[in-house]
Amino acid sequence: xxxxxxxxxxxxxxxxxxxxxxxxxxxxxxxxxxxxxxxxxxxxxxxxxxxxxxxxxxxxxxxxxxxxxxxxxxxxxxxxxxxxxxxxxxxxxxxxxxxxxxxxxxxxxxxxxxxxxxxxxxxxxxxxxxxxxxxxxxxxxxxxxxxxxxxxxxxxxxxxxxxxxxxxxxxxxxxxxxxxxxxxxxxxxxxxxxxxxxxxxxxxxxxxxxxxxxxxxxxxxxxxxxxxxxxxxxxxxxxxxxxxxxxxxxxxxxxxxxxxxxxxxxxxxxxxxxxxxxxxxxxxxxxxxxxxxxxxxxxxxxxxxxxxxxxxxxxxxxxxxxxxxxxxxxxxxxxxxxxxxxxxxxxxxxxxxxxxxxxxxxxxxxxxxxxxxxxxxxxxxxxxxxxxxxxxxxxxxxxxxxxxxxxxxxxxxxxxxxxxxxxxxxxxxxxxxxxxxxxxxxxxxxxxxxxxxxxxxxxxxxxxxxxxxxxxxxxxxxxxxxxxxxxxxxxxxxxxxxxxxxxxxxxxxxxxxxxxxxxxxxxxxxxxxxxxxxxxxxxxxxxxxxxxxxxxxxxxxxxxxxxxxxxxxxxxxxxxxxxxxxxxxxxxxxxxxxxxxxxxxxxxxxxxxxxxxxxxxxxxxxxxxxxxxxxxxxxxxxxxxxxxxxxxxxxxxxxxxxxxxxxxxxxxxxxxxxxxxxxxxxxxxxxxxxxxxxxxxxxxxxxxxxxxxxxxxxxxxxxxxxxx
Amino acid sequence: xxxxxxxxxxxxxxxxxxxxxxxxxxxxxxxxxxxxxxxxxxxxxxxxxxxxxxxxxxxxxxxxxxxxxxxxxxxxxxxxxxxxxxxxxxxxxxxxxxxxxxxxxxxxxxxxxxxxxxxxxxxxxxxxxxxxxxxxxxxxxxx
Numbered sequence: 001x002x003x004x005x006x007x008x009x010x011x012x013x014x015x016x017x018x019x020x021x022x023x024x025x026x027x028x029x030x031x032x033x034x035x036x037x038x039x040x041x042x043x044x045x046x047x048x049x050x051x052x053x054x055x056x057x058x059x060x061x062x063x064x065x066x067x068x069x070x071x072x073x074x075x076x077x078x079x080x081x082x083x084x085x086x087x088x089x090x091x092x093x094x095x096x097x098x099x100x101x102x103x104x105x106x107x108x109x110x111x112x113x114x115x116x117x118x119x120x121x122x123x124x125x126x127x128x129x130x131x132x133x134x135x136x137x138x139x140x141x142x143x144x145x146x147x148x149x150x151x152x153x154x155x156x157x158x159x160x161x162x163x164x165x166x167x168x169x170x171x172x173x174x175x176x177x178x179x180x181x182x183x184x185x186x187x188x189x190x191x192x193x194x195x196x197x198x199x200x201x202x203x204x205x206x207x208x209x210x211x212x213x214x215x216x217x218x219x220x221x222x223x224x225x226x227x228x229x230x231x232x233x234x235x236x237x238x239x240x241x242x243x244x245x246x247x248x249x250x251x252x253x254x255x256x257x258x259x260x261x262x263x264x265x266x267x268x269x270x271x272x273x274x275x276x277x278x279x280x281x282x283x284x285x286x287x288x289x290x291x292x293x294x295x296x297x298x299x300x301x302x303x304x305x306x307x308x309x310x311x312x313x314x315x316x317x318x319x320x321x322x323x324x325x326x327x328x329x330x331x332x333x334x335x336x337x338x339x340x341x342x343x344x345x346x347x348x349x350x351x352x353x354x355x356x357x358x359x360x361x362x363x364x365x366x367x368x369x370x371x372x373x374x375x376x377x378x379x380x381x382x383x384x385x386x387x388x389x390x391x392x393x394x395x396x397x398x399x400x401x402x403x404x405x406x407x408x409x410x411x412x413x414x415x416x417x418x419x420x421x422x423x424x425x426x427x428x429x430x431x432x433x434x435x436x437x438x439x440x441x442x443x444x445x446x447x448x449x450x451x452x453x454x455x456x457x458x459x460x461x462x463x464x465x466x467x468x469x470x471x472x473x474x475x476x477x478x479x480x481x482x483x484x485x486x487x488x489x490x491x492x493x494x495x496x497x498x499x500x501x502x503x504x505x506x507x508x509x510x511x512x513x514x515x516x517x518x519x520x521x522x523x524x525x526x527x528x529x530x531x532x533x534x535x536x537x538x539x540x541x542x543x544x545x546x547x548x549x550x551x552x553x554x555x556x557x558x559x560x561x562x563x564x565x566x567x568x569x570x571x572x573x574x575x576x577x578x579x580x581x582x583x584x585x586x587x588x589x590x591x592x593x594x595x596x597x598x599x600x601x602x603x604x605x606x607x608x609x610x611x612x613x614x615x616x617x618x619x620x621x622x623x624x625x626x627x628x629x630x631x632x633x634x635x636x637x638x639x640x641x642x643x644x645x646x647x648x649x650x651x652x653x654x655x656x657x658x659x660x661x662x663x664x665x666x667x668x669x670x671x672x673x674x675x676x677x678x679x680x681x682x683x684x685x686x687x688x689x690x691x692x693x694x695x696x697x698x699x700x701x702x703x704x705x706x707x708x709x710x711x712x713x714x715x716x717x718x719x720x721x722x723x724x
Numbered sequence: 725x726x727x728x729x730x731x732x733x734x735x736x737x738x739x740x741x742x743x744x745x746x747x748x749x750x751x752x753x754x755x756x757x758x759x760x761x762x763x764x765x766x767x768x769x770x771x772x773x774x775x776x777x778x779x780x781x782x783x784x785x786x787x788x789x790x791x792x793x794x795x796x797x798x799x800x801x802x803x804x805x806x807x808x809x810x811x812x813x814x815x816x817x818x819x820x821x822x823x824x825x826x827x828x829x830x831x832x833x834x835x836x837x838x839x840x841x842x843x844x845x846x847x848x849x850x851x852x853x854x855x856x857x858x859x860x861x862x863x864x865x866x867x
Contacts, residue, residue, distance in 0.1 A: 023852045030832070030848070507828035511849035512759025518853035519767040537766060544759045579803070587806040595803070 012525050018145040019517055021051045025152050026510060032160055034167070037061065038072060040160040045074040045132075048153055052146055054136045055079035055116055056088055060096075061123070061130040061161065070130075079135075083111045092133050096120050104131075106142065117141045121154040129158050188475050195467075198367045205362045212351055233313075233332040237266045239325035241283055253334045255306035272304045287326070295319060303332065311336050369445070369466035372452075375422060377401035380461060389445070389468050391438035402464070407434035407442060418462070421451050432469065444473040505581070506551045512544035566717070569608045571640055571648050572597045578615045579638060582623075586636065589623045596639040604648055604715040606693050611713075614686040614697070618652040618709045621683065625656025625706065632705065643712045647695075651710035659699055659707045686711075693717060748774040749864060750792045754784045754810065755799035755826070760849075764797065771857055781805035785813070793821050795844070795863045800827040800834070811841070822863035826851065 028047060032040040045057040056079055061070040073085055095107055095118065104120040116135045119142050123129040132154055136142070142150065233253045236245035243266050246258040254270055261269050271279050286292045294317050303313045313332045320327040363370050369386030373379050379397040387394055390405060406414055410433035417429045428450035435443045446467045454460035520537040523530040579586075579593060586593055619636070626634040635655045643649040683697075690697040695713030702708055751773045753764050765775040776793075778784040782805055784796075796814075800807040811823055824845035825838050835846045844866055845859030 020852050020854070023850055023855075026850055027848060505828070507849045508757045509759045511757075511826075511828070511851070512763040514850040514852065515760070515763035515767050519763065519770050522767070522770040522853075533766065537763070540759075540762050544763070547759060583801045583803060587801055587808070593803055 009525070012521050014145065015517075015521055018149065019514055019521075021145075021149055022152060023514060024051070025149065025156055026507070028156060029160055033163075035164060036168070037161045037164040038070060040164050041072045041157060042074065044153055044157050044160070045072060048132075048134060048150070049074055049076055051149060052134065052136065052141075053138070054134050055083070057132065057134045058088065058092060059123070059130065059132050059157065060092070062128075082114070083116075087111060088135070091118070096131065096133060109135075119147075119150065121150050123154055123158045123161070129161060132157060184475060184478055188472070191472055191475065198467075201367070202362075205358070209359070215348065215351070233334070234329060235266065235270070235332060236320065236327065236329045238327050239287065241265050241267055241280075243269060244327065245329070250332065253305070253311075253332070254303065270303045270305075272302055272310050275302065300335065312339050369464075369468070371397075371402070371464045371466060373402055373462045373464070375460070375462065377403050377418070377462070386466055389437075389443060389466070390435055396438075405435050405437075407436055410434060418449070421449065421462070427451070442470075443468060444470040506548055509544040509547040509551070513541050513548070516541040516544065566605045566607050568603050568605055569611075570601070570603055571611070571650060572599075572601055574608055574612050575615055575638055575640060575650060578612045579619065582616060582619055586619070586623055589627055589634070591623050591626060591634045591636050594635065594637045596637060598641045601640055601642060601648055602715050604713065605717065606713060607689075610689045611693070614689050614711065615650065615652070617683070617686045621709065622652050622654035622656065625654050625658075627656075629656060629705075646716070647712050647714050649710055649712040651708050653702065653706065653708040655702075655704070655706040658705055659701050748772060749794040750774045750776065750789065751795050751797060751860065752784060752789055752793040753777045753797045754779075754781060754802075754807070755797075756780060756802040757799065760799065760826070767853060767856070768797075771853070771860070773860070781807070781810035781813075784810065790814075790819060790821075795860055796821045796823045797860075798823050798825050800825055800838075801829060808838070808841075811843070822866050824856075824859045824863055 024047065028044060032043045035043075041059040041061065045059060048054060048057045054076060056073065056075040058071065058073045061072075062068075063070065071089065073088060075083070075085060075088070091109055091111075095109070096104055104122075106117060106119040108115050108117050110116075114137055116137050118133055118135045121132045121134075123131055132150070134150065136146075233250035234245060234247040235243060235250050238244050242263050243261050244263075246256065246261050248258075250256075251258055256269060267276050267279050267283075282293065286295075296318065297316070299315050299317075301313060301315055302310050304310055312335050314335050315333075316331045318329050318331075320329055363381075364383050366383055366385060369383060369389050371379060371382045371386050378401045382394055382397050387397065390397070392400070392405075403411055403414070410431070414431060414433060417431060420426050421429060428448060430446065430448050432444065432446045435445055437443055446469050448465040448467075450463055452461050452463050516537040520534045520541070523534040523537065575597065576595075579595075583593070615638075619638070622636050623634075626636070632655060635653075637653040638650070639653070640648065640650050687697045690711045690713060693713045694717045695711055697709070697711040699707055699709050751768050753761065753768070753775060755761055755764075755777070756779055761777045761779060765777055768775040776787075776789050778787065780802060784790065785805075798807040798810065805813070807825060807827075814821055814823075822844040824847060825843050826847045826849055827834070828849040838846050844863035847855055847859060
């Protein structure tokens with residue numbers, strides 16, 4: 001460099017080249033974005049090799065997870081002919097190892113018969129990510145511009161590698177969580193299916209019972225109807241057995257016209273052929289001896305109808321008290337229906353017996369637990385499922401009351417509900433509670449308890465249908481855990497977005513620096529040189545440098561801070577920074593952004609980065625809510641204002657699809673989302689951040705379209721020390 | 725540079741009718757970023773142009789420079805009206821000022837879109853003076 005000072009034009013050219021190289025280096029992230037860390041480094045090393053005219057460039061990277069070493073070595077074409085990669089690797093090992101926490105000096109090493117300067121540059125803020133080492137045979141290496149370019153390149157590399165790793169990590173975690181959530185969902189779905197089946201079975205059993213009861217009732221009614229309405233047939237005969245009377249009921253019953261049967265032998269008309277002989281014999285015997293087995297009796301026999309049907313009849317025969325040859329009257333009643341009804345009754349009784357058996361079977365074989373207790377909760381009977389669920393035998397349970405095995409926490413609630421049941425305030429109740437098993441383990445159950453009315457002989461009692469929901473409760477707990485892991489992913493994701501956006505922010509002051517430097521060179525190389533103008537450009541350069549360094553400081557904070565801590569901050573400034581970060585995203589979504597920031601807002605003690613995450617989240621949400629709006633402008637208003645003396649409020653108002661008041665509560669729950677592509681996790685996290693600041697986050701529908709999300713936080717949380 | 729120093733900041737102010745054949749072409753810079761607004765005008769003057777700066781699209785539209793501007797150097801992401809919206813608005817008004825877009829956003833699809841809409845140039849911040857001059861020259865020749 002010293003030799004070149006004498007030739008200002010040469011110097012200007014070199015500086016110009018340096019600026020161009022800087023621009024190229026800064027443009028590299030566009031080339032490698034989305035690549036693996038190794039590809040990022042390859043691209044960078046190749047660029048360095050070309051720009052600095054190096055012999056070789058090597059990156060050594062420690063994997064933050066397994067501590068493995070990744071070495072990427074790029075060697076220039078001319079160097080390949082003279083030095084082997086193994087030689088270079090060995091040399092680097094000997095001098096530098098894998099780099100380290102303390103800065104390492106440049107060295108000059110002899111390869112064969114030539115000397116090469118090797119310059120190590122740490123990667124990461126303290127070299128924690130590894131190092132880059134470059135070798136060059138030039139005597140003036142490394143000059144000032146070389147060093148500058150190397151430093152910038154190392155910064156670019158560490159940001160690039162960090163981003164690439166973050167991306168890979170996000171992908172990994174998201175994939176793993178997807179899998180786990182999928183598993184849990186499947187388990188829950190299986191449990192649900194099981195439950196659904198049980199419910200269907202229970203319903204079927206209940207329906208069968210109801211059906212049987214109504215059948216029984218119907219047959220009884222039937223029977224009553226027959227008994228009430230059955231008309232008597234009256235048939236009279238003379239001593240020769242000829243019909244002398246045949247009433248309308250008989251006409252209807254037997255299907256004969258009175259006129260066509262009068263005078264005919266009874267035996268031919270209504271006695272079935274198979275019984276005719278018996279009848280004739282009995283009749284003759286009576287006439288001869290006066291001995292009758294039928295007179296004065298209610299008999300059942302079979303009668304014949306005109307159409308050949310044989311019907312059962314009840315018959316009472318009396319001798320008509322008259323002089324002369326004997327005559328008889330028969331009162332007949334068609335008992336077809338009664339017979340049928342009696343048969344039905346018989347069947348029904350059998351059915352009732354069977355249904356009781358079935359009830360017993362339902363009780364004993366039910367997939368859910370069933371317990372009958374007296375009004376004090378003492379067990380009367382329990383089924384096998386119930387006994388197994390609790391690890392007691394039926395006999396053991398009969399020595400206990402349901403309160404004995406209920407978890408202390410639930411005893412009071414349970415008693416109160418039973419009290420209401422007994423007082424007739426409700427017909428049944430449901431409770432989810434914990435039992436303690438015989439072995440001391442807790443069991444979660446959902447109990448459906450109802451009161452069974454008593455009879456003359458049996459006092460009323462309680463019936464509990466008890467379903468083991470322990471598995472479901474465990475699944476719910478597992479799901480809650482998965483949710484919190486997902487929340488972590490969301491944090492990492494938004495951190496990644498924020499980081500990329502801040503890195504992008506660095507480009508603004510860098511742009512100023514490059515422009516100022518170019519202008520400066522031009523002013524100084526003019527004839528005569530414009531020294532005043534050049535001085536001004538240098539001042540501006542320094543200002544831009546400070547701005548860039550501010551951004552870098554923030555970036556570093558983001559990466560290194562594990563425990564986030566409160567500090568004095570200006571909410572307006574924080575809001576402006578975040579909106580600047582997502583401005584282009586908003587504009588791509590056609591969103592018109594307006595500010596209404598109150599100037600004299602009091603400063604507050606809060607975690608700046610966390611609050612910025614919340615604001616970013618609200619802005620994104622608002623933009624998403626407006627993405628489908630085409631019939632009005634997509635307006636987003638961000639407003640800050642003091643709330644009382646000690647609180648500040650920030651609200652984000654959109655003109656999007658809006659909210660129902662129901663949704664206004666639900667949206668803060670994890671997994672609640674109205675978006676098809678969202679995880680619905682952001683707002684839950686935002687609310688927890690604001691609540692951690694002792695504040696409140698809520699949503700209200702606008703008077704017009706859209707809704708407003710607001711949070712209010714105290715300027716200084718209680719119990720906090722001054723951060724300033 | 726063959727242009728003498730000490731040129732007025734806005735040459736147009738002195739020659740509003742634009743009849744002077746030696747007049748420096750007026751370039752307007754619209755960018756919400758202070759660093760750019762501070763640094764770019766001096767460089768443009770060094771490169772032989774007159775320059776005015778505006779911190780927003782609205783400010784530019786309400787200024788008296790719209791008609792005189794020969795080339796617009798326009799940031800894309802700004803609060804309020806964005807660079808692309810300003811570009812559309814100018815087209816709508818029938819004022820076809822050639823535009824060189826500058827942006828800090830590394831988005832190749834954005835470049836393609838902007839160029840397709842007829843932009844004269846698209847530069848990623850930070851850019852070199854050589855690239856800037858080339859883009860401006862293309863823009864001015866196109867008119």
